[in-house]
Amino acid sequence: MARKRTIQAINEALSQEMERDPRLILFGEDVEISLFGDTTGLFSKFGPGRVRNTPISEQIMTGAAVGAAAAGYRVICHMMYGNFVYTGFDAIANQAAKLRYMTNGQVKLPIVFMAVIGGGRSAAAQHSDSIHPLIMNLGGIKVVMPGSPADAKGLLTTAIRDDNPVVFLQAAGRGGESGDVPEGEYSLPLGVADIKRPGSDVTLVTIGSMVRPGLRVASDLEKEGISVEVLDPRTLVPLDEDAIVASVRKTGRLVVIDEARQYCSAASEIAALVSERCFDFLKAPVARVNVPNIAIPYSPPLERVVIPNEARIADAVRGTFRKTAHL
């Protein structure tokens, strides 16, 4: 174990997997120089055959990722920002998500589409979306959202080795956060949630960028006598439904924090799941803390209000203990 930043953990996973598998290739905009630092050094290490800058042409990037995977390569397609998935969406939604199904299982498509998502850095509305709900709804694509450097390394390693398309989403501005990261090869299974902090009064499901603020809120609320269990699903497709259900059946309360806009968010899906499977155990209505149904603003004070912050999260948790919550 050594303390590393998330971006280093991702870089380590990419480098180790490219060393391990000569048929793993990586391309995207500016990956040779690396805007975020996640692909730093890969071009000099693995050369222009396997690591390539692409033009700003997301349609052909995603389409070529599917084609190269169908032709036997393992592909990492770096989309840079989550919003750019929109401009390359056809090959993700119509090809990657469906070709295996449409051809009776003839083809494996081992592709990782990587992107940085979410706000917090005044990148403005067109560089700040949290796109995971859109991908969750496609059906044929796995969705990975690590909330710590170690999870980033372990989940990315598994995502690369997976024979299916995976969207790997790193929280914007969280690349610099550090944590203990196992040395050498390290993989974590997809579809297994992690209890980041055990508790008994309320379950706080935290997704991606929300893991850290969730943990801080849990720590603060302990001083108020509220024992918060922080659960990180880590992957949204597949979703560890049983872990969420078991936690809520134990605590009787659920708050979900998710940086996506509220409509049809991951939080909405998890709330629905709990209403179906934990209804008799609930002591309070389920609460969601999301970005409201608006674009992410550029202005820092506005952005701070819109993105779930610790005050809003703490209020939502406290709210599940008020009788008025039932109204």
Add this chain to the structure above:
Amino acid sequence: MHVADFSRGILGANGIVGGGIGLATGAALAAQLDGQGKVAVAFFGDGGANQGVLMEALNLGAIWKLPLLLVCENNGFSEFSPTPTVTAGQIADRGRPFGVCSVVVDGNNVLEVWRTAGEAVDRARRGEGPTLIEARTYRTRGHVETENTFLSTKYRDENEVEAWKARDPIKAYAAKLAADGVAAAEIEALERDIAMQVESAYVAAAAAPWPEIESAYQHMFA
């Protein structure tokens, strides 16, 4: 529409117009990395040529010198719209600004198409990058086989359709073979054999049972 056989390198006829262009570009990248002389071919229509992904493929294919053939079958109709009403200029010209070798051929001339494709394959294998082939032809069938049952107005003239049917490339090539001295019996045997293959495939498909309900839930993931 959705025929695919990955074991033979057929990545699928795509339900998305122009959808195969991106896939073929990726397959061309794989072929380039394999270094065994494989090439990738995307077939699309004049309708597909109006998808922005063609520009992206031409650009990427050119800068990476991908072994890629972009074959546009310009059949005069983009779904139900005559090509001139939705398509500016000549499609083959779209490759030229990228330095992509671009050619127009008579799509109903089997030998001309064969020669042009062969030259493009050679060029791709020499590492000289993609070729854009615009094969001029005509869609004698509908965009949808049953279109006459739901279209309230005609979008083309029957005489025009009949005139193009007379230029059927298969018939024209059979006539050329006959003129070159191939025995009529040999040509007939070939046509009979192919007709039987199609017929037996149809019979087998019609006789096949409906899929098991469980199969609806299979194959989303490997």
